[in-house]
Structure formats: structure tokens, C-alpha cells
Amino acid sequence: MNNDFEIYRLCRDSETVRRLKKHEKKYNLPKTNYHTDKDLYTFFNEILKDCQKDYALVCHDDVIVPINISSNVNMAIEKANECFGEQNWGILGNAGIEAVSKKTRTFIADPHTSILPYKTEIPILAESLDGNTMLLNIKSLKNKNVSLPKNLKGFHLYDLILCMESYKKGLVCGISSWLYVKHDSPGNYEAFINASKQRQFQNYFKNSFSNHLITSINDNIQVEREYKHLNRNSKNLLSFEETIQKTISSLYKNSPIKLNVLIRIHTPSRKVFRLLETLEIFRRNLNKNVEFNVILGINNISEKEISPFIKEIKKEYSNLMIKDIYIKESRERYPRVNVIGEVIKTIEDEDSYIWIVDYDDFVMPEIAKHIQWVLSNNDIVAGDSYVFNEQWDKKKFPITSELSDIIKSENINTLLTGKIYIPVCSIIYKTKILKRIFNENQLLGDYYEDYAITLLAVKDNEYWCLPLPFAGISYHGGNTVLEQDRTHWDYSYATFLSEIINKNLVNKKTYSLFNSLPPSRDAEFESFKKGLIWKYLQKYRKIKHLIKKTI
Amino acid sequence: MPSKKNLKKLNVFCSTSSTRLNEVNNLLIPSLEKQTYEGEIHLSLLNYEANEKIKEEDIIDSEKLHIRIINPPKPLGFGEAHNYSFNLVKPSKYFLIINSDIYLERDCIKEMIRTFDEDTGLIEVRQLPFQHPKDESHKETFETSWASGCCLLINVEFFKKVGGFDPLYWMYLEDVDLSWKSWINGYKVLQNPKAVAYHFTGLYFRYSPNRYYLEDFWSLRNFFYISYVYWGNKGLRRAKEIVEKIPYYDKEIKSEAYQNFLDLKENNRIKKIRIPTNLENKIHIHGYNKFSKNP
Numbered sequence: 001m002n003n004d005f006e007i008y009r010l011c012r013d014s015e016t017v018r019r020l021k022k023h024e025k026k027y028n029l030p031k032t033n034y035h036t037d038k039d040l041y042t043f044f045n046e047i048l049k050d051c052q053k054d055y056a057l058v059c060h061d062d063v064i065v066p067i068n069i070s071s072n073v074n075m076a077i078e079k080a081n082e083c084f085g086e087q088n089w090g091i092l093g094n095a096g097i098e099a100v101s102k103k104t105r106t107f108i109a110d111p112h113t114s115i116l117p118y119k120t121e122i123p124i125l126a127e128s129l130d131g132n133t134m135l136l137n138i139k140s141l142k143n144k145n146v147s148l149p150k151n152l153k154g155f156h157l158y159d160l161i162l163c164m165e166s167y168k169k170g171l172v173c174g175i176s177s178w179l180y181v182k183h184d185s186p187g188n189y190e191a192f193i194n195a196s197k198q199r200q201f202q203n204y205f206k207n208s209f210s211n212h213l214i215t216s217i218n219d220n221i222q223v224e225r226e227y228k229h230l231n232r233n234s235k236n237l238l239s240f241e242e243t244i245q246k247t248i249s250s251l252y253k254n255s256p257i258k259l260n261v262l263i264r265i266h267t268p269s270r271k272v273f274r275l276l277e278t279l280e281i282f283r284r285n286l287n288k289n290v291e292f293n294v295i296l297g298i299n300n301i302s303e304k305e306i307s308p309f310i311k312e313i314k315k316e317y318s319n320l321m322i323k324d325i326y327i328k329e330s331r332e333r334y335p336r337v338n339v340i341g342e343v344i345k346t347i348e349d350e351d352s353y354i355w356i357v358d359y360d361d362f363v364m365p366e367i368a369k370h371i372q373w374v375l376s377n378n379d380i381v382a383g384d385s386y387v388f389n390e391q392w393d394k395k396k397f398p399i400t401s402e403l404s405d406i407i408k409s410e411n412i413n414t415l416l417t418g419k420i421y422i423p424v425c426s427i428i429y430k431t432k433i434l435k436r437i438f439n440e441n442q443l444l445g446d447y448y449e450d451y452a453i454t455l456l457a458v459k460d461n462e463y464w465c466l467p468l469p470f471a472g473i474s475y476h477g478g479n480t481v482l483e484q485d486r487t488h489w490d491y492s493y494a495t496f497l498s499e500i501i502n503k504n505l506v507n508k509k510t511y512s513l514f515n516s517l518p519p520s521r522d523a524e525f526e527s528f529k530k531g532l533i534w535k536y537l538q539k540y541r542k543i544k545h546l547i548k549k550t551i
Numbered sequence: 552m553p554s555k556k557n558l559k560k561l562n563v564f565c566s567t568s569s570t571r572l573n574e575v576n577n578l579l580i581p582s583l584e585k586q587t588y589e590g591e592i593h594l595s596l597l598n599y600e601a602n603e604k605i606k607e608e609d610i611i612d613s614e615k616l617h618i619r620i621i622n623p624p625k626p627l628g629f630g631e632a633h634n635y636s637f638n639l640v641k642p643s644k645y646f647l648i649i650n651s652d653i654y655l656e657r658d659c660i661k662e663m664i665r666t667f668d669e670d671t672g673l674i675e676v677r678q679l680p681f682q683h684p685k686d687e688s689h690k691e692t693f694e695t696s697w698a699s700g701c702c703l704l705i706n707v708e709f710f711k712k713v714g715g716f717d718p719l720y721w722m723y724l725e726d727v728d729l730s731w732k733s734w735i736n737g738y739k740v741l742q743n744p745k746a747v748a749y750h751f752t753g754l755y756f757r758y759s760p761n762r763y764y765l766e767d768f769w770s771l772r773n774f775f776y777i778s779y780v781y782w783g784n785k786g787l788r789r790a791k792e793i794v795e796k797i798p799y800y801d802k803e804i805k806s807e808a809y810q811n812f813l814d815l816k817e818n819n820r821i822k823k824i825r826i827p828t829n830l831e832n833k834i835h836i837h838g839y840n841k842f843s844k845n846p
Contacts (some may be wrong), residue, residue, distance in 0.1 A: 212764040402682065
């Protein structure tokens with residue numbers, strides 16, 4: 001499908017216009033409108049008012065577009081329409097700040113960028129965009145009356161403010177790899193900082209949002225405020241982030257999502273109460289269109305032995321509608337793996353999602369507010385996990401619980417290097433992915449099944465690392481991670497890794513890339529610690545300490 | 552552990568706002584409703600922002616709780632808000648202050664009240680999943696140097712004696728100040744480890760620093776304030792030295808917070824408090840910020 005669009009460029013002088021016109025002809029680029037002698041606020045408002053096409057691609061005069069820009073723009077539009085709905089998005093760009101995570105995402109060649117980005121199938125929801133290239137959805141922007149405030153003028157912050165105006169009116173913005181361009185300018189940081197301090201912009205931010213600080217791709221902008229007010233002022237303004245969240249949530253609020261939490265349990269341990277308590281809080285934070293089920297996958301214990309306990313928890317957490325599944329032949333394919341395989345056989349809806357959480361871990365209910373839009377366009381989502389060193393007695397909660405580590409969602413990327421450090425509860429999968437994995441693989445062994453499943457899942461599927469808290473992991477005397485006898489771990493490790501290698505999960509390009517990278521600092525430090533200098537340093541420290549003590 | 556009391560009415564004060572009613576309806580009220588505490592719970596919801604009134608119909612119906620909505624005429628800080636509710640409701644013996652994002656374990660209130668006696672000024676809950684990394688409470692006496700204000704049982708007699716929360720803090724560290732005043736006035740501060748509350752505070756999830764700008768600002772400003780109140784100019788100098796070493800704040804916020812403290816000092820008669828020597832082990836500052844290691 002060919003979408004109707006025009007290119008607009010505001011040029012610094014007529015010489016630039018002449019040069020660009022020459023390029024347009026030479027490379028048979030789409031029709032371009034050239035303007036000079038106006039500021040960017042006026043320029044954008046004129047486009048929004050006068051453009052007769054459905055879409056307008058607005059580029060800086062130092063942006064080199066690909067020769068096939070027409071088909072790329074069409075793809076960007078098609079993907080955005082598919083993902084957000086044609087009438088729900090306002091602007092697409094090629095660089096900006098990702099919504100919620102606030103990561104900088106760029107699909108651009110410029111003096112700041114040295115690494116080639118990977119292509120994303122769907123546009124990334126953006127908080128704000130960089131103005132080098134902006135694709136305006138003229139129809140939806142006109143429909144919602146989006147424009148830049150008439151009292152603002154100049155050449156800075158218009159990109160951020162246009163995104164703000166778009167979100168205010170309920171239209172989302174996105175970053176699309178299809179809008180990849182070459183941008184010759186590194187931007188003028190000093191001018192941006194000076195502009196952000198101007199009264200006109202400060203007043204705009206102050207009167208539009210409750211923020212004290214606003215993120216932009218160039219830097220954070222501090223908003224001058226009277227501090228003796230809490231988050232809000234007298235106008236009861238939302239923050240920019242809340243406005244974005246509201247727009248995104250309303251876009252996805254009618255998308256039905258089914259989420260199944262699978263709790264693996266093999267003992268009547270009261271530790272599960274903490275997990276259920278957090279699941280109850282999680283449930284309370286969910287939107288009504290999210291169907292939420294809790295499944296207990298019970299393995300390695302007889303029904304007779306554990307059923308009174310199961311009855312007790314089902315009664316106490318009746319709101320969670322807990323379903324219990326007893327795994328009969330747990331040892332056939334190892335209990336931890338087998339319980340997943342058996343439970344997913346019982347889940348009919350392949351488009352539902354599965355979140356595997358062990359009974360002694362717990363979920364972070366914060367994610368409930370985001371779960372609908374996070375899962376709507378993604379089959380695999382990894383989040384952050386918080387590790388706690390804990391001591392337990394027989395109570396429903398730990399005696400002590402101390403945060404010791406945060407396992408970042410991005411750790412999923414290091415799996416291919418052999419660094420296996422991402423827990424099972426950090427990842428939510430679409431059921432059909434797990435079904436396929438269990439149908440196609442034997443999954444021999446246990447204890448490393450989490451990593452094997454993740455590796456098999458990400459082989460053919462897109463995944464998203466979201467730096468939001470998903471789960472809490474408990475390290476305590478009784479759990480498998482701390483077991484003394486590691487033999488069964490070693491066998492599982494060897495089995496899974498041999499499978500991974502022989503199933504070609506590590507492709508040649510990835511392998512060569514990691515091999516070509518310089519050794520990490522940690523490795524260098526470890527080898528340094530084996531050397532003589534380190535030994536003498538340690539001896540010197542000990543002597544120094546002894547002398548100090550004697551004195 | 553003190554003997555069990557049989558007190559029948561508990562006043563609970565929650566300082567909230569019209570934009571946080573989701574938390575009130577989805578977390579706070581249900582968790583109060585499921586308490587095994589056998590007395591009546593009277594919940595006062597105070598709108599600290601005072602800009603958009605909280606109406607009765609905004610709050611879910613509750614068969615178990617007696618709910619009162621308080622809409623003050625002007626925005627109030629954290630301590631001011633609880634002082635306001637206190638003066639209006641006039642609780643007897645003790646009252647509970649609680650944040651709207653708290654979810655209490657079902658025995659929580661019963662446990663707190665079980666710990667209460669007349670020599671106790673404050674009883675705090677144990678927060679999960681993030682325990683406050685402060686001095687651990689004493690294993691037998693449950694004594695602790697300071698108690699968090701996010702869910703705190705307060706002795707009425709003590710609260711009256713010290714004139715409630717110091718409103719000059721506006722928000723953050725007023726709970727530490729109240730705790731230290733408790734010790735200084737001869738009341739204990741306890742943490743009951745069996746009284747558990749779930750508090751999934753956003754502060755630990757610092758994936759976007761600007762969301763916590765306000766929190767950072769007030770924490771810094773009040774770090775200067777509390778250091779000055781208890782240790783005078785020497786304490787202030789130390790606070791400045793510590794703050795300068797904090798890596799994750801930029802210079803601007805540090806200097807703004809300091810300037811704001813200087814303005815506060817200039818415009819108000821700050822009453823300094825002398826720490827009795829026998830309490831120096833309880834009233835002390837290790838370093839800035841309860842959430843990170845000392846710089």
C-alpha cells in the first residue's frame with residue numbers, strides 16, 4: 001500500500017535549497033517542500049495546518065535520506081498502524097527516549113553513533129523524539145487539534161514539545177527503524193541548554209506538567225518550581241510520564257490479555273504465602289481486561305501429603321482462583337522441567353502468557369499497571385529481578401530479608417556468551433512459544449532448564465528487555481541455589497550446554513562478534529590477581545594492618 | 552513483650568490525594584478490612600494536595616471500616632497532614648499513620664497493638680520486601696533508633712507532649728526527627744518484626760532518575776536540616792561534606808537543597824535539640840541516605 005506523503009525541509013539558506021533540489025532530482029526522491037526564513041515553531045504549525053497529504057516527513061536540512069525513502073516511510077506507517085491503530089499515533093521518529101524505560105533509542109548514523117542498531121519489527125513507544133526526522137500523521141494530528149503553542153518561537157525543543165502536545169491530546173509517538181537516515185550534525189548542546197532555561201519554555205513546562213525534571217534526548221531539563229508544594233500545583237497537573245502512561249493505557253485498555261502465573265511447588269512450605277500476598281497485590285493493580293490465573297504445579301510430593309495445605313492457601317487467597325495441578329510422573333523428565341511441560345499442556349489458549357515463579361520467590365506488583373501494553377505487542381518480555389538474602393523459620397514471611405543484587409533484564413543478552421544469570425521469573429512468555437519448545441525438545445536435566453528455555457525461545461522470536469521490576473528472588477539456606485552437592489547441577493549444566501551448541505543456538509556471527517571483543521575488565525582483574533604484584537600488595541596490606549593494630 | 556491489651560478502637564490516618572485513590576481503594580482499604588485485629592478501625596483520609604476534593608463516592612464501600620474524608624483548605628506536608636488529622640479527630644491512647652501504598656499482612660495491626668505500652672512512643676512495622684537498612688532492631692527488646700512513618704503506631708500522650716510532627720520538614724525525615732524526640736522524652740521506639748507490611752516503594756526502582764527528583768530534593772534539604780537541629784553548625788558542615796561525596800546527584804540539586812535549607816534557617820527560629828549522652832548510640836548519623844551505603 002502506498003501512503004500519501006510529502007517531505008518538508010526548513011533550510012538555513014537558498015544555497016542549501018538549491019543543493020537539496022539537485023539531490024531530489026538526481027536520486028528521484030519524493031516531492032519535497034523547501035522553506036527558509038522562519039522558525040521551526042511556525043514551520044511545523046504551517047505544515048499541520050496546510051498539509052493536504054495524510055503524512056508529512058519533516059527533515060532537517062542536513063539529513064541524508066535513503067534513496068528508497070518512499071518504501072521505508074510506507075513500511076513505518078504500516079507497522080505503526082498495525083501496532084497502534086491509524087488514528088492513535090501522532091508522530092514517528094528515528095531517535096528518541098523510549099517510554100517508561102527512558103532508554104535512548106536511535107536508528108540513525110550521526111557523529112554520536114558508532115554502533116549499527118538492530119531492526120525492530122514494530123515501532124518502539126517513545127516518550128519524546130529527536131527532530132532530525134519526524135513523520136507526522138497529519139490526519140490524526142489534525143483530528144485531535146495538535147499544534148505547537150503559538151507563543152513559543154525558536155529552533156529548539158519543538159520536537160520534545162510536539163510530542164508533549166501529542167500525548168496531551170491522547171496520541172502516542174514511536175521510534176521506527178524504517179526511518180533510518182544519516183544526520184550530518186551532532187546537534188548544538190550549548191544552544192539546547194540555553195534554550196531550555198528561557199522563560200517561554202520554562203513557563204510552558206511549568207504550566208503543562210507537574211515535572212521538576214524532564215528527560216529529552218539531548219539532556220534532562222530542570223523546571224523551576226516553588227518547592228513548597230508536593231507533586232501537584234493548583235491546576236492539578238499530571239507529570240509528563242503520567243500523561244504518557246494514561247495515553248498508552250487507554251490505547252491498550254481494551255486489548256484482552258490472559259496471564260497465567262505458574263507456581264512450582266514441591267513442599268507444603270509457608271514461604272508460598274509471601275508469593276500469594278504479592279500476587280494478590282498484583283491482581284488488585286490489574287486492569288479489568290486482564291484475565292489472571294494462578295496455577296500451582298505440584299511435583300515430587302503425593303497429593304495426600306500436600307492437599308490439606310493446598311486447601312488452606314486456596315481458602316485464604318480465594319480471590320486468586322487458584323488451580324492446582326498434580327504432576328504424577330515428575331521424575332520422568334526431571335521435576336522442575338516436567339512441571340512446566342505438564343502444566344502448559346493444560347493451557348488451551350496459545351495466545352495467553354505464562355509467568356513461571358517458584359514458591360519461595362515473589363512478584364513485584366508495580367508491573368501490573370503496565371502489563372497490558374507491555375504484553376500486547378510482545379511474545380517474550382524480560383524484566384529486572386531483585387535478589388534478597390533471607391533467613392526463614394516456619395512463618396509466612398522471612399525473618400530477615402536483605403536486598404543483595406539486582407539482576408537486570410539485559411542479562412538475557414549475555415546468555416549467548418555462556419553467562420547464565422537470568423532467573424526464570426524474570427521472563428514472561430507467550431504460551432505458544434513454550435508449547436513449541438516442549439514439543440520439539442527433550443529438555444533432559446534440571447536446574448538449568450530456565451536458561452535452556454530462554455535460549456530456545458529467543459532463537460526465533462523477538463524479545464524485549466524492560467528495565468522494570470518483575471520479581472524478587474529469595475536466597476536462603478533451603479533453596480536449590482545454595483545446595484552443597486552440585487553433581488546433579490553439573491550433569492544438567494553439561495547436558496543443556498551441549499544441547500545449546502548442537503542446536504545451533506549460537507550463530508556464527510554472534511560467536512565471531514564476541515570473540516572479536518576485547519577481554520572484559522573483570523577477566524583482566526582476575527588474571528592480575530593471580531600475579532606476583534597482587535600477592536605482594538596483599539602481604540603489604542596485612543603487615544600495615546598488623547602494625548596499626550599493635551600501635 | 553508487654554502484656555496484651557484489649558483496646559477497642561483504632562484511629563488510622565492516611566495522608567493521600569485525589570490522584571492516589573486507586574491505591575486507597577485497591578490496597579489500603581482491602582488490607583485494613585482483612586485485619587485479624589478485633590476492634591473497630593476508623594480510617595481518616597486526608598487530602599494533602601487540597602486542590603481537588605476527595606468525595607465520599609470516590610471511596611469504595613466498606614462494611615468493616617468507618618471512613619472519614621478530610622479536605623483541608625490548603626496543601627499540607629506529610630507531618631502537617633497528620634498533625635491536622637490528629638487535632639481534628641482527637642484519638643485516645645494511640646493512633647496509626649499509614650501511606651496509601653501500604654498493604655498490611657493480616658496480623659499486622661494486632662501485632663503492633665500487642666507490643667504497645669505507655670512507655671512506648673512509636674511502633675513501626677517491618678517492611679517487605681525492602682527492609683530499611685538501618686540499625687537492626689534489638690532481638691529481644693525490639694528497640695530501634697528510628698521508625699519509618701509509612702506505617703507507624705503513635706502514642707497519643709507522647710505526640711501531644713512533643714507537639715506532633717515538625718512541619719518544617721514538609722516531607723521526609725520528619726519520622727526520624729519524631730523518633731529521636733521519642734527517645735529524648737523517655738519513650739521507646741520499637742519495631743515489631745511480626746508486624747509485617749508490604750511496601751513496594753518506587754524509590755528502589757530508580758530506572759528513571761527524574762521521577763524521584765522531588766524525593767531527592769527533600770531528602771537532601773532535610774538531611775541538612777536534621778543535622779543542624781541535632782548537631783548545630785558542626786553537624787551541618789559534616790552533612791555538607793557527606794552530600795558532596797554522593798555520586799548520583801548532580802551539583803545543581805545539591806546546591807538548591809542547601810540554599811533552600813539556608814532560606815528555612817533565615818526565615819524560621821530553628822530550635823536546636825541537645826542529645827543526652829546516654830542516647831548517643833541511638834541518635835546518630837552514619838551517612839546520607841538510608842538506601843545506599845555511606846559515601
